[in-house]
Amino acid sequence: xxxxxxxxxxxxPDFVLTRVFDAPRELVWRAFTEPERMKEWWGPxxxxxxxxxxxxxxxxxxxxxxxxxxxxxxWGKMVFREIVPQQRIVFINSFSDEAGGTTRHPGHxxxxxxxxxxxxxxxxxxxxxxxxxxxxxxxxxxxxxNMFDTSHDSMNQGWGGxxxxxxxxxxxxxx
Numbered sequence: 159x160x161x162x163x164x165x166x167x168x169x170x171p172d173f174v175l176t177r178v179f180d181a182p183r184e185l186v187w188r189a190f191t192e193p194e195r196m197k198e199w200w201g202p203x204x205x206x207x208x209x210x211x212x213x214x215x216x217x218x219x220x221x222x223x224x225x226x227x228x229x230x231x232x233w234g235k236m237v238f239r240e241i242v243p244q245q246r247i248v249f250i251n252s253f254s255d256e257a258g259g260t261t262r263h264p265g266h267x268x269x270x271x272x273x274x275x276x277x278x279x280x281x282x283x284x285x286x287x288x289x290x291x292x293x294x295x296x297x298x299x300x301x302x303x304n305m306f307d308t309s310h311d312s313m314n315q316g317w318g319g320x321x322x323x324x325x326x327x328x329x330x331x332x333x
Contacts, residue, residue, distance in 0.1 A: 171307070172292050172293060172294050173291075173292070173293040173294075173306070173310050173313050173314075174290065174291070174292050174293075175290070175291045175313075175314060175317050175318075175321075176288060176289070176290045176291075177288070177289050177291075177321050178282045178286050178287065178288050178289075179286060179287045179288075179289065179324070179325065179328055180284075180286050180325075180328070180329075181285075181286070181287055181328040181329075181331075181332060182285055182287065183244050183279050183280070183281055183287040184244060185287075185328060185331060185332065186279060186287040186289060186328065187243070187244045187279055189324060189327060189328060189331070190247065190277065190279075190289075191212070191214050191241075191247070192212070193210040193211055193212040193220070194210065195327070195331075196210050196212070196220070196222070197210040198327045199320070199323040199324045199326070199327040200222060200224070200320065200323075201222075201224040201320055201323075202224075202316055202319050202320060203319040203320075203322070203323060204226060204227050205224040205225060205226055205227075205232070206224065206225050207222055207223065207224055207225075208223045208224065208225045208231060209221065209222055209223035209233075210222050213238075214238065214241060215238060215241065216238055216239055216240060216241060217237070217238065218237075218238050219235050219236060219237050219238065219258065220235065220236040220238070220249075221233070221234075221235045221254065221258045222234055222235070223256065231256075232253070232264055233253065233254045233255055233256055233258075233261070234251065234252065234253050234254055235251070235252060235253075235254040235258055235260070236249040236250070236251050236275070237249055237250045237252075244279055245278065245279055245280075246276065246277070246278050246279070247275075247276070247277045248274075248275070248276050248277075249275050250272050250273065250274060250275070250296060251272070251273040251275045251293075252271060252272045252273065260272070266305065268301050268302055268304075268305040269302065269305055269306070269309075270295035270296065270297075270298040270302040270303070270305070270306055271297070271298075271302070272295075272296040272297055272298075273293050273294065273295060273296055274293070274294045274295075274296040275291070275292065275293055275294075276290075276291075276292040277289065277290070277291055277292075278290045278292075291317065293313070295307075
């Protein structure tokens with residue numbers, strides 16, 4: 159992490175998740191950076207994406223809506239800070255409203271308002287791709303930081319479900 163990024167991010171231990179996908183880096187990158195592809199896999203297992211709009215550039219956003227089986231829609235957005243094609247995406251992630259305004263987590267008032275996120279993409283042996291997701295609470299109060307620090311297990315489960323959806327999508331996309 160560069161010094162300027164370290165200065166804006168939390169000093170607590172990051173939440174880090176690494177996964178190797180049986181797909182070439184170009185395809186995995188496209189799955190993370192093309193809104194129509196994101197619509198196919200993004201979000202928890204029981205959700206479907208109802209909006210997927212992306213402006214992939216520093217200062218641009220990805221605004222999305224996910225619908226639960228119950229019919230409730232949860233909104234989120236990413237504000238991109240850095241994009242290095244097929245290598246790295248750096249952004250601030252938050253929950254949002256339908257118009258794209260930043261909001262609190264709909265079920266956890268103590269959840270940090272913003273998350274500093276770094277996704278990296280690397281070649282792995284056998285034509286595979288290693289993706290590392292790194293999250294930090296950003297500009298968090300002590301209470302929000304504590305909520306983040308004690309939620310790593312549930313974040314691992316949530317991300318695990320999303321990444322399982324990505325595995326299925328990548329297998330289908332390569333046929």
